[in-house]
Amino acid sequence: MSEPIRRKLERAGLVAILAVVVAVAIGGSRLAVYNFTIIALQAMVVISLNLLLGLAGQVSFAQTTFMAVGGYGSAVLTLRLGLNPWLALFISAFMSLAVALVVGRPLLRLRGHYLAMATFALALGTYSFVGAATPLTNGSIGISGVPPLALGSLSLDSPLSFYVLSWIACGLTMLVYAVIANSYIGRAMRAVATGQDVAAALGVNVTAYKGLAFAIAAVIASLAGSLYVEFTSFVGPDLYDIGMVVNVFLMLFIGGRGSNVGPILGAALLTMAPQYLAGLEQFQNLVFFVFLLVLILVWPAGIFGPVRN
């Protein structure tokens, strides 16, 4: 696939996503609206990883950590401190930013597999921590009854209103990605991804751009984590288990790194496939993983992945 064709496909993909999102809003069943809300929020996390991995080339498994800061932050701040859900969402995002800046400094000194291993440990540690910090997080039972978001007096607790909100958030995230990817920042991040020393020789402050990618990705994952918990009104450790860590990665690699459409497609495929396969009972996982294998064999770089020469 050549670069101009890829660009055309990307544009067609964006139009198709918009069409599907509008169609579901107008005529979708309750289940479809629910599913597509989940897809939008999941896609935000995938886009955040795309920024970090697809652009800046930093293999990090830590996105679930920032989802957890957002999710638990929103739940605890609204229920324990009685804060407005919007305020809780933004305070959580700031906490994620702070965490990203603190842990990012030592972590991003690591390259390649070492960064992957360290962030994997962070993700596992987060999962264990929220399961064990019972006074704060209610342990493995989790926290239910998280209040919904509201716009003025209009409560966003109807599925359709939250659906619209989620896709606006996802659309803005796509826009942020596109603006960064096509600016000097994105170019510098891509240079860091393929050659740190060369990037430095071209005047790129490698440490700063890695940190910037890590911080932006953390904030996006946190916002998605908060919205998810506001939507389902529940937060528990299982939302941030290894399954989720792997899922976010699979969604990105199947959709395609460095693309704006890929993460949405990856999130949609991997959210919906298990539901369609549910009827297969004990064969569900087998068929699902064969499906993943076929996708990876057909599109090794992801469906909208980078052009290969």
Place this chain on the structure above:
Amino acid sequence: MTSDGVLLRADRVSVAYGRIDALQPVSFSAAPGSLTLILGPNGAGKTTLVKALAGAVKLRSGQVWLDEENVTALPAYRRVRRGIALVPEGRGRLPGLSVRDNLLLGWHAAPPQRRARFDGDAAAVLAQFPILRERLHQDCSTLSGGEMQMLAIARALLAKPRVLLLDEPSLGLAPQMIARVYEALRQLVGGGLAMVLVEQKAVPLRSARETTLVLQNGRVVFQGERRPSNDELAALYFGKKATA
């Protein structure tokens, strides 16, 4: 610039990787429009020396001065903005970035007061490398070795350097390509840059103001304004006795 016309000065620069000495103290200075040739066999410390000048490796001792400013403590990305550009060994290919992306990165590293609009600056540099203009929107991983070398030089030039460090620009290139790369370098040397050129072999490039350093085993074994002959080089590289 200092009163004696020196732009770049290496003052007893030495580098160690862990406990291994990679480079014993080296001192030299370079003026605008001059050529400093650094010769030596594999592993002699040539790359280490230019990396030390560019800020890509830490010095064990010594100082690097640019135009009366001590830049020893500055990291590589800030030295570029001061005017020291490095064309790295192996040409520094950045897969996934187009030729234009590469040029934009270089242009962005130029000090704002020294750069005009990108299109104008790029056109001036591309005039020297017309092949790149045809490849402007191609991924740089599709370029041949020679084309990539030209791109590596072009993007370094867009950073508006005063000192240009080139690490083995002829390595792995076909003879015709080497000739074309050197033709471009010849035009640059006349243009007021201080050029520091690393090669293994003698180079087809002369300047009225030139210094040659020969490194062997991390040590300067020859330093002077004349070029050592091929026999002398062989003697210096292989430790045979020079026939003076």
